[in-house]
Each structure stands twice: as C-alpha cells, then as structure tokens.
Amino acid sequence: MKLWPVVSGVARRTLKNALTNPQIVLPTMLFPLFFFTAFAGGLSQLRHVPGFDFPPGYTAFQFVFVLLQSAAFSGVFTGFGVARDFENGFAKRLLLAAPRRVGIVLGYALAALLRWAVVATVLTIVAFAVGMRIGGGPVDLVGLYVLAMLVNFCGFFWAGGMAMRFRTIQAAPLMQMPVFLVLFFAPVYVPLSLLQGWIEGVATVNPLTYVLETGRGFIAGNPPHVLAAFALAIGMGVAFWWWAFLGLRKAEAAGG
Amino acid sequence: MRTARQPASFIPPLIFPVALMTVNAAGLRSSTHLQGFPTTSFLAFALAVPFIQGALFSTMNAGTDIARDVQTGFINRLSLTTLRNWALLVGQLSGVVALGIVQALFYLAVGLTAGVHFASGPAGILVLLVYAALVSLCFGALGAFLAYRLGSGESIQAMFPVLFVFLFISSMNAPRNLIGVGWFKTAATLNPVSYMIECVRSLIIVGWDPEALLLGFGFIVLIGIVSLALASRALRLRMTRT
C-alpha cells in the first residue's frame, strides 16, 4: 500500500483551498509582509543603538525574523485547516479513504511547506526590492531557508497535533498563542546581547533564539552555532512530529 | 448591558494590548539609548499604545454586535417602533464608551503599578480618561457605520487587519523623528493614529503639550463627526429599507 497517493492527494487539496480562497490566502500572505514593513520600516533606527552590530542592515535583520515567523505561521494556519476538516466532518472521508493514515498528516505537512514556499518567495522578492543587502553566499542562504523549513514543520506539527486532539476550530487560540509567544520571546528587535531584564532571561532559554541568531548569521555570512541550531530545529521537529502522530491516534480513537 | 454580559467582548481588548505592550517594552527597551528618544522608560513611551489599540478593538466589537442585530432582524423590529434613529445609535454606542473607560482605567492601573510616572499629574489622568471615552465613541461610531452598511459580522471581522495596518504604520513603536525609512515616516505622519498616540503619550511623558493635545483632540473630533454622520445616515437608510 503506497503512501504517496495519500500524501499528494491531501497536499494538493489543502493547497488548493489555501491558495484559491481569499479568506485563507490573504492573512497568510499579508501578515508577514505587514510585519516586515512595520518592523523593518518603523524600527530601522535601532541599528544606531550602541552595541548593535549587524553589517547587512536592519532590513536584513528583520527579514530573517519575519521569514521564520511566516514559516511557523504557515504551519499554524494549515493546522487551522485540519481543525476545520475535523469540525465539518471532512476528516472522516480522509480517514476512511486513506489506507495508510499517516499519509494524511504528511500530506497536510507538505501543503504547509508549499504554502510557506509561496509566502517566502513573495517576501524575499519584496525584501530585495526594498534594498535588502546580504553578506552570506548561496550556501548560507540555503542554510537559512532549510532552517526556516524546519520551523515550518515544527509550526505545523504542533498546530496539527492540537487540531487532531481538539478537533474544533475553537482551539485556534491554543494553536496560535504559544507559537506567537515563542516567536516574540526571542530577540525580535535587537540581538540577544542587547536585551535586558526579564526578556533577556526568557530569550536565553528560548530555543528559537538560537535558530533566529543562526538564521541572521547566515544572511550576514558568519553564522554562529550552526550545528546547535540545526540540532535544536531537527530535535523540535521530531518531537512535534511525534506529538502530531499521537494526535492522529487520538483522532482515530475518537472516530474522526 | 450586552457588552458587560459577554466576556469575549471585553477580555481580549483588556489583555491583548497589555500583552503586546509588555513584549514590545521589553524587546525595544534599548531604543531609549537612541539620541533624541524622548524618555528613558520605554514602558512610559509604550503605555499610550494600549489606549488606542483597545479602542480599535471597540470598533470591531461594536461593529460585530450591531451587525448581529442587523442579521437577526432586531433592527427590523426596532424600525417598527417609535424609537428615533439617533436614540438607537446612542444606545448602541453607550456600551462601547463604558467599555472604553473601563479599559482605560485598567491600562492606567497597569502603568501605575509598573511604576510609570504621569508627567501631567492627576489632571492629566482625567484628560486621558475623557480622551479614551471620546476615542471609543468615535471608533465605535465607525464600527456602527460599517455594520449598518455591510450588515455582516464576518465582513466586519475581515476589516480587522486594515485597522492593524493603521496602528502599526504609525509612531506606535518609535517617535516620528526617529523613523529612518522615508516612506514609513511619511505614512506615519499622514496617519491620524500617530497623533492620537502622541496625544496620550504627551500626557504621560511630557506633561502639558498644547500642540500634541490640539492635534490629538482635533483629529479624533473630526473622525467622530464624520463617523457619526456616516453611521446615522447608514442607519437611516437601513431603517427605510426595512
């Protein structure tokens, strides 16, 4: 029994819904652009704060955060779709038709990735159009996008796991808020070294901080702690995959 | 009454702006080291934002509530009574204004507890509360206009990102003189939300700044007059249609 037909079927359908319905496509596309505009545009003077040292400039500094944020939220928004499918009963069709049900989760994950790929492409074009400078080479950029891809998987597997446990769109705040908090408890506006007070303590223990710093390092051409960042991202990806897999088992036990 | 009975309509406007302010105040604290930054406390600088952000939530809530009245046919039934249009509009907006004042008191309490010093003193706090009520009324009227015009709660909710654009493309996180990107500075200068935030901010960190107060009150009164006129006209049209 092949897995790919289920993965591709679910991914194609989910992606079609996500890209052809304005109420789904607009927030996914507009929010990252909006955050990028507001942060990179409104806060650019932060580069003059004593101790702020990021040669490519504040636009590139914020681009990395918004790229990771869009990756995580493309995953979360796809999780909303999973919850909606369970709420309106469509998930029953998938559970009944898919010989290997793990393919359903992988199909949603593939859709989340492709959905983010569209957002990331637009975001990157806009960033270069407004004059973003980069210091890293092609390998660094590949590193950045692979890291973001892992964040996308984490975002989806977390939200998808919640969606399959609660099976209602009313759980959306529970899927969204923790991701929002993890993102904003990282060094969003200035590097970790310039944070003070409680946020510094929180950011230091926040795994996303290291992923973000490595990502910014990639775009500057001197990525710090690359292995640690990838190990963290892969570790979180595996943990959240397991969370989603157990969520599928819960949904199966409940009959969809 | 209805506003008070629905936790969903008054808890998010209280919590979210404070949460956003807390996160931003922590992350942007180093902005105060920039030359020309008007205060040494970013929290004092940021405290103005929840007042305006909460009012934007009021727009959505008022709009969604009134749209529900339109959808359920409640407005239709009222059109059969002798109730005057303006009385109906005042009735529907009074809850929004009351909520606006409660929100403002909450933000004040959060600010004072966190150690923010009000440069304009107790009289300034009073002016701040009057301004908060005015902002809620004017934004509430805008929500009412959208509701009478569109007649659907979902359409009102879809306007939410638009309101956020106005909030974020403003002097919310940085004073206008410290916005480095040209087009952003121009947009923030043209955006009336900047002047509302700066009006509240001046009472907190400057004291009595006639220019900031005049611009803040001037813009909100202007928006209020236009919104109330539009809402009243849209209500009249809806009543005639039914």
Added chain:
Amino acid sequence: MEADNGIEVEGLVREYRKGPRAVDGIDLTVAPGEIYGFLGPNGAGKSTTVHVLTTLLPPTAGTARVGGFDVVKEGPKVRTLIGVALQEAALDPLLTGRDHLRLQATLQNVPKSKRAGRAEELLHRVGLADAADRKVAGYSGGMKRRLDLALALVHSPKILFLDEPTTGLDPQSRSALWEEVSLLRREAGVTVFLTTQYLEEADVLADRVGIIDQGKIVAEGTPAALKAEIGRPSLHAIPRRDADRPEIEGFLARFGEPLESSRDVAIRLRDGLGLTDIVRAVDADGVDIADLELRAPTLDDVFLAKTGRTLEGATEEAAVEHGAGG
C-alpha cells in the same frame, strides 16, 4: 473467512466514555454479494456498528472481519476494499464535486490515467454532471448524498457501506438510489451493508435484515421469514364514535391479543381465525364499527413483537433522549 467480500462480526461491543454501550455484543454474518439491511430506530447502534466495521472507530470488545481482514489489525487492507457513504456526507464545502472525486480517486490509488474518466462516469451516473464544477457549499442535501454515494464508488469497492443513505431524500431520488444499489449487487456482485430506519427500504432492498435495538440484534433473517415468524395477521377496527372504543376493545379481545394503537383498535388474530369469522360475529352481536381491516405482518410488527415498541415510537423516544444519531 471463505470469501473475500463478506462480513463476519462476533461479540462486537462499543462503549463510549461516560456513555451507554452503543453496540452491546452483536454477532452477524453477511454473505458475499448479499444486501444486508440493518434496521433500527435512531440511537439503536446502527451508525456505531458501521463506524467500527469501516475502521473509523475501534471496537471496545469482540472481533469483526470485513473482506477477510480484521478491522483492528488490518485496517489499511479493509479500507482498500470498502466504499462508505456516511449518514452525514463528509464533504468539503470549498471543493467542487469534481475536486472531491479526483481527491478520492487519488487517495484510493486509482491509476492516474483513469481518474478523470471515472469521475466523469460517476458524475453522470448520480446526475451531478451539470453541478460538477460548483462548490459543494451550494449543493442541496440530496445532491450531497448523491455525491457521497459517487465517492464511495470511485475505486469500484467490493463491499459497500451505506449509512441511512435515503434519509432526507425525496421519493424520486430514493427510488433511484434503490435501483443503483440493486444494480451494483446484480452486475458487480458488491456486498452491501445498509442501515436504515425505513421499513419499506429494508423490505424492498435487503436479502436479509438484522433488527437492532439498544445496541443488540433482536431479530435477523430474510424479510419474509421474519414476517412469517410473527405469522398471524393483525386486525384493525375503526370505531364510528370514540365512545364505542371500550366496547369494541372488549368485543375484539375474544379473537386475539390486543395491540397498542392510538389510531384504531387492533388485535393480533388467533391462529385459525379469518376476517369472515370477525364479520359474522360483528353482525351477530350488532357491534357498530366504521371499518375493519386485516393486515399482513410487516417488519414493524416484527420490531413490535421483539421490543414491545413500534419503530416509529422508538425513534421518537430516541430523539427525546439523545437527539438523532445511531
């Protein structure tokens, strides 16, 4: 299991957390190519049984084999064999009818070259060709049921589960669906497991019927055999005036056991008695009756005999207690 498209169930139990036993130890066998009607009121356990047999719900106890495969241990193999149309059509309002068929064909691994043709064929077969490219959100209830049936047939399943397929359909669509089900069995040898709360449906369509009430199978057999088991016909008398009712009840009690009926006075006739015997006695005793009717046993009589309630009454009770659902 000797054949590859039958169903065997032994001691099947399904309990919901903090709830009663929805299915309480049922045993049944459906032969390959047979149409099995599962008849019962709302809340009897019909849909839960279908959910377990189609691998949507795990059983609490007991075993079930569908097409020779265990529904718990060999779920993926079961799912490749079966087609399912659930009581509430599982459709995505944002997709078109054609999108649904393509998706289903992909999930079921129908060869790529055949997917479009199969979708077209089924859309015509269920009368949705004109609406194929409209979003399902705009479909009527009947259209959704027909699309659901088409989806169940995409991969030419050997076993078809239809959970109350005609509930909410107009009489014309109902007849069309009955015809379709009969055709599937006749031409493709498909085994059909059909749940229904309509007596007529079970009577017309099913080779054999299982009657389920409160999670237990209370009777099973061909419709003819079940009715023959009840054997004796019922006699229904309509009083001319309501005031005559007690007198008629007393009179008819001499000829059989009384039956519960709000509309008329009814008895199950004793063996050896016929309508002519009653008419003679009415004449002799001068009893004033507006109308007399002799009725052959129905499946409702079978249900009544086995549970002490009519199917209609049990459905209303269930609606009051639990709301709809099986």
